[in-house]
Amino acid sequence: MRRKETKERILEVALELFSERAYDNVSMEEIAKKVGLSKGGLFYHFSSKYELAKEALFYGFDQWAKTIFPKILSAKSPEDKFKALVDYSFEFILNNPKLSRFFLEVYEESIKHGNELEQWKGFYEEYLELFDSIFEELGVLNPRVRAILFGALLDGLTIHYLMAGEYFDIRDLKKEILEIFLTGRKA
Template sequence: MEPAFERAYPGTNKATKRHILSCALKCFDEGRFEAVTIEEIREKSGSSTGTIYHHFGSKEGLAAAIYFAALDDQQASFKVALLKTSSVREALKAWVSVYIEWIVGNPRLARFMFESRKSISTGARKEQLKERNEVRYGALKKFLLIAVEAGLIRSLPAETYPSLLIGQSENYCRAWLSGRVTTSPLEHIDVFADAAWRSIAVAPRADA
């Protein structure tokens, strides 16, 4: 059972929900996201089709519940890490560190998030995803705004920062999850944190 499900749906009265989520994640991890059916999830979980639909409404609702539980779990870790920082560079390293550590600690959820992201972002729950992403990046954006005003980082379109800060880490983590690279992303945290900083930092003047 993924800890993210325990945190998202705590208590004995949510046990069935957590069990279905865990079984559904196993199904999605064993096959392509689009190809998995409710029937497969029903067989894996031992739950009735009616119970699955009662809790989640549809396969898409079930997928969204998994995705949001994972996203909220990540966000909780980001929030704790950022509270311990006092500079934008520290905040950026904390962000990259937590991102990588969470993926390594939750490989099945991470694979699911990468595979299902497009479906969730264009489906019926896209507004919910947008709201969560605004919260997700909200705290970091405050650090970035202060740093822009202080002349420490470049003023760039807001939507470009996530790609610049996480893009390289994400590419490597996806390669690791698929087995294309074998060295743990944990060993490269400093490399990716430094690359992220250099991608947005104001270059020192030649005459400085």
């Protein structure tokens, strides 16, 4: 395999394993073995378990975004874009609870590592820009504030779902979110 293919394979395997089990329960040896590399070969590509986990997480979200963002942005009207955003967000939350746990674990590791939050800010900004652009198209007051609130709502629902399981009625939540965020448009 070429270097780029090897690195992508490592990221895919790491994402799979870290999503299945807690960060502390996955070893570099296990990842290397599943990829078909030596542990040293793995460290050739990633300097630490933390760096590998962080890159695997961002790789997974990037793959998801490359698939979903064009679908959202190709919707015909701003309302349809927002509805698609809500639908795909809930689909992600419901279908990836272990990935959500992994996200929280890697973020916590980033905090432990100190000044490692710039990449997280870029990641967050990418999603906020999508939300903000949709709210601007919708003509709501304070689109940036709405984007931040929508992101916080999704984060809270993700944590709630992670902790409580399927405890809420998805249809009711979607309906309420649409009601809340589609009101307050400019005259």
